[in-house]
Amino acid sequence: MSASPAPDAQPIPTGVPGLDVILAGGYAAQRAHLIEGRPGGGKTTLGLQFLLDGAARGETCLYITLSESRRELMSVSERHGWSLEGIEIYELVPPELSLDSKLQQSLVHSSDLELGETVRMALSEMERVKPSRVVFDSLSEIRLLSQGSLRYRRQVLALKSYFLLNDITALMLDDLSAEHDDLNLHSISHAVIRLEQLTPAYGAPRRRVHVIKMRGTEYQGGYHDFAIRKGGILVHPRLIASDHPSSFEAGSVESGVAELDRVLGGGLDRGTTSLIVGPSGAGKSTLAMSYLVAALRRGERGLIISFDETRGILLRRARSVGMPLADFIEAGSLQIEQIDPADVSPGDFAGRIRDAVEHDAARIVIIDSLTGYMTAMAGQPFLVMQMHELVTYLNQQGVVTILILAQHGMVGKMESPVDLTYVSDTVVMLRFFEAAGRVRRALSVLKKRTGPHEDTIREFKIDANGLRVGEPLRKFRGVLTGVPTYDGNGDNLLVERVGADGESLDEPGRDAAS
Structure with missing residues (x-):
């Protein structure tokens, strides 16, 4: 009937x-x-x-x-x-x-x-x-x-x-x-x-x-x-962010790297969007994954949206710096979405993130990178407005959102394909710089809306144990330009030392050339 x-x-x-x-x-x-x-x-x-x-x-x-x-x-x-x-x-x-x-x-x-x-x-x-x-x-x-x-x-x-x-x-x-x-x-x-x-x-x-x-x-x-x-x-x-209000418990998320959290005033706050900007290869993804892995180890769930790397390369690179993402995927706490730039729309992109947040309870989301996003959506109007709506929605859900933006250039003058600093609550800048005959990395926090942060510029290194942050580069001028002026004797630079077992040890000390 x-x-x-x-x-x-x-x-x-x-x-x-x-x-x-x-x-x-x-x-x-x-x-x-x-x-x-x-x-x-x-x-x-x-x-x-x-x-x-x-x-x-x-x-x-x-x-x-x-x-x-x-x-x-x-x-x-x-x-x-x-x-x-x-x-x-x-x-x-x-x-x-x-x-x-x-x-x-x-x-x-x-x-x-x-x-x-x-x-x-x-x-x-x-x-x-x-x-x-x-x-x-x-x-x-x-x-x-x-x-x-x-x-x-x-x-x-x-x-x-x-x-x-x-x-x-x-x-x-x-x-x-x-x-x-x-x-x-x-x-x-x-x-x-x-x-x-x-x-x-x-x-x-x-x-x-x-x-x-x-x-x-x-x-x-x-x-x-x-x-x-x-x-x-x-x-x-x-996506209309105002249609999805939510309440969540405020608090900070730590990375497990004490010096990095200190620079960021205790870590990243829940319900905020952080933008990590810098040249290709500077360590943006590794810095973001430090917060992701720490959250996964606390029992939270996470999502990585990858435009720039295949799933296999991402997992191998993470394992090489002491971050076993494959273990968390097997446990069901981490989801990696590899995006084909030629086969995705803004609505599909936002829908995948919403599914992970609403159905899988993801509490930390990494979008790697905004450069790949802009390339994938080429020809689509109002991309910045759609991203603004998306990060507003994630903030309302109490998610820690980390956006990665690769800038054009390696050393010296940098240009960004899109400016999303105005929608970001925290902005972290990474730079290459040259000192004592070596290419080094530096990080600084330019902005944090939700609390105090250090205004120093610190050197950092990436090795098999993850990310290490050194002391403030007080005796350098012009580090963010990539071509600094050195006023000291190198006693606050990270140097590479080899232990008795042959393992590389990075710690502040005198540079070998000084």
């Missing part, structure tokens, strides 16, 4: 993850919705997911197709791993379009007979099946048969009236095959949802959905990214 119909115009599920959030609950029951988009935009998949959801709820569902055959629909469902059992498929072929010569005619204008017969056959099938959910695919065939805006509008009005009188929730698909987008149907449809596909110069197509209209509903406007994968469409609602 078919399930009882939903109350008039009340939201019913769309069957598409994420779309119900945008539509404030789903489609309006017993109303006609216009789903429009160019060929290949995902309209058929969207329609099938709507009917599959209805069939799973015991409702009677009907797919009326004028543009795709039953065989093609079955092929689509098989590729997604679906079974269309419980869904009626009506392949509508008007007599004039039949290959049977006995059903063809030539006494009257063909379009006059074809249009009326097509609509009559569709209504007759709905009378027989008595569905509660219908997908009509597609209106472009009705437009072509109508050969005029007035007849086209009247025929669609007739279909809409039938849906309303018979308590049917309908999706009318339109592939926008007219030369210009036909707005005739926007005024008579309860909702208008447009699917768009944008093809960049390199990489996979970027898809987005836009709710143009939905009567009596406070839907989420604007563009929302979505992807078509095996299993159907997945929509990523545009």
